[in-house]
Amino acid sequence: MVTPVREHAARAPALEPDATPSAQRHVLRHRDFTLTSVFQPVFSLSHMRAVGYEGLLRAHDIFDRPVPPLDVFGDAARHGEMHYVDRLAQSLHLENFKALRVEREWLFLNIHAGALADSYHAAAFRAHLDRLELSPRRIVIELQAVRAEDFDKLAEEAGRFREQGFLIALDDFGAGDSNLERIWQLDPDIVKVDRMMLSQAAHRTQAAAILPGFVSMLHEAGKLVLVEGVETEHEAQLAFSCDVDFVQGFYFGRPNPSVADSVYAGDRIAALAERHRTRIEARERMRAGRLAPYVQAFGRAGERLAQGEPIEEVCWNFLALDHAARCFLLDEHGRQAGRNVVLRADRAGQEARFAPVADAQGANWMRRPYFNAAIDAPDRIHATKPYLSINEALPCVTLSMAVRIDERLCVLCGDIDWQPDGDDDGV
Structure with missing residues (x-):
């Protein structure tokens, strides 16, 4: 059961909910873990504001020490509870997202690939949305590349969710087994470019020259492009120059239980736009001088x-x-x-x-x-x-x-x- 408690009392389930609904945060206990949600904002560089939030799991052990989410799911896998813990995480994110009281932003949810084919999981997930009065169009289901032999099934299940109104994102593209064929098979609405591609572009001139064309190719294929893991000003400028649609990373906003600081992020995006304009003008003057x-x-x-x-x-x-x-x-x-x-x-x-x-x-x-x-x-x-x-x-x-x-x-x-x-x- 998901229990609402005060923000800083995650391990005090006996406390009553805070009187201010926006201050509530939901937690739950599973085995020796206390679980809750934080949200990593997703910003549109054109709109200069957050347009979505990715739900991220946070866990503590019985001694109140942070536990990496991978360890939580590793423990679940050892006990044969992967889908069950996945459902718990989705429930937490949905409840806490509702408590944010945002009216138009997306919620990005990482869902275990096998859970999509679980009819009970799908039915419970949809019932939870109905109870919270959250439309499927507010939910972006993030899917990671899986083994080639399993991908056709994943694409089939993703298609069923899309027919119900959900958006589909291909996560971590450019890492692991991801390739262009995955895009054609899955037909996602959004492609999340892995941080590794951005990091390579930040340190290698050849990769920096390729990235804009890669983004352009995805656009021509009808996909919106999100670059994740933007941590430095240089990486942010690269993402801006490549004409990506969305960005996500510490440079714009860290995972937080509450909504994003829109003023802070807006100022950073405005500064990027101004530096980009100045840089383009300087480049054109230099180019004209070289060509004269x-x-x-x-x-x-x-x-x-x-x-x-x-x-x-x-x-x-x-x-x-x-x-x-x-x-x-x-x-x-x-x-x-x-x-x-x-x-x-x-x-x-x-x-x-x-x-x-x-x-x-x-x-x-x-x-x-x-x-x-x-x-x-x-x-x-x-x-x-x-x-x-x-x-x-x-x-x-x-x-x-x-x-x-x-x-x-x-x-x-x-x-x-x-x-x-x-x-x-x-x-």
Whole structure:
């Protein structure tokens, strides 16, 4: 039975509930443990406030010493009570969440995978919600990756809960057995990215470059993205820059029996937004400064090309600049006319490893942003964001401009090797 007691009297079940309902916290005893709930807030970076709370189990032994939740469930497993203790934890979280008196936020619940298939558990869980007048749409069921042979069953049970109105989250994605196939099978509403991925991005430039694309891929798959375990300002800035939807971690708010400090979290998110804006503006100024000599030389090359000079003659001023890689010309359909124009002495050794793609004559680049930008806005020089060049598998920025040659619309392109420089992270 779940017993409401005062916040600081978890081991005094004889006390009456506090007169203030919001001050009540529910506890229960199981074997030698006293169990209760705390809530880790989940914040929306766009809304700048808590939009949900994850229920977390807290336990003490008979000597009032903290006991890790894993030890509680380990003890339950040894006594064959895993599902029973799982139900106790859900009951605690539901009762304490109701006592928070929040009206629109989600409750995130970690539910043992095997419990979903337990009809008694499912019925008791739904009955508890009905008694507390909590709608299924307020509940996010967090599921962890399980063994491959068990995952189909888990996905089937998750689908039944979704049909009843519950939201489904895939927890700890990026750790253990999780992979993209799990997302397609489970079809979660929210993907919780494991802290390890964020930690690696915070310490490794390559991981930091991959994380935004990973978040974008999840968005394109129709999944909201939550990054958990955000503990430092640097990690928070990374999460913000990656355009994740939700964040969770000590940097924004620690697990607590009560609601989140909305002012504290809102101020931190506002500061992140301001630093992000300032950083983007500084990066754009730096990028414009780096590109300026290339743009000037490239613009002059386009003018000379339009006047009838051959591409082999007009690009040398551009190619003489440090890090200028090549020039090439596309027709109005994106097909390359002629070979790349390069300073062979500078490029031969580097391009030799990619000899099968060195000859680009006749290649079709219609999918590339630099071609489409030039065709859509032919009155200016365009510069791409850094991307991976197929010529040498190195970061590259391409300048492009539409040029009329004998009444034919063509697109002149110029590649620049683009390694990160200083505060410019290449994004």
